[in-house]
Amino acid sequence: MMLKKLLGAPSANSLIQFIRYVFVGGMAFVVDYGGLFVLAHFAGLHYLLAASMSYLLGMVCNYLISVNWVFHFRREAQWQREFVIFFLIGIAGLILNGFAISLLVEVFGLTYMLAKLVAAAFILFFNFGARKVLLFSAARTQSR
Known part of the structure; x- marks a missing residue:
């Protein structure tokens, strides 16, 4: 099932x-x-x-x-706008990934390959969460 x-x-x-x-x-x-x-x-x-x-x-x-x-569910009706937002979230994830790798290597002394694996795991959650909230979930209604 x-x-x-x-x-x-x-x-x-x-x-x-x-x-x-x-x-x-x-x-x-x-x-x-x-x-x-x-x-x-x-x-x-x-x-x-x-x-x-x-x-x-x-x-x-x-x-x-x-x-x-x-x-x-897709919040955006225009695929072009949706793709731009999807892409910008990816770029934010890429920047966070680079920052996390640098931090893990320079501060915590991990090898860059291990740092990449650790960072990728966290960035996966960031990308999924941001895309789900901003693009692929129904807008929340505001309480009056």
């Missing part, structure tokens, strides 16, 4: 959404990481340009799958 819920149509259940979002984030990471390798190694782009472009590819992948499979 749980597997059917996980694999089915978009769900209003927050736990199902989060599990799906973790899966989608993993797929977006594969697109991002693979894109970086292809663009830098085969296309010969500078690694920073390749990293930026591959990050955008991963973001688009994450957006398309999230709106079609993860989240049941």
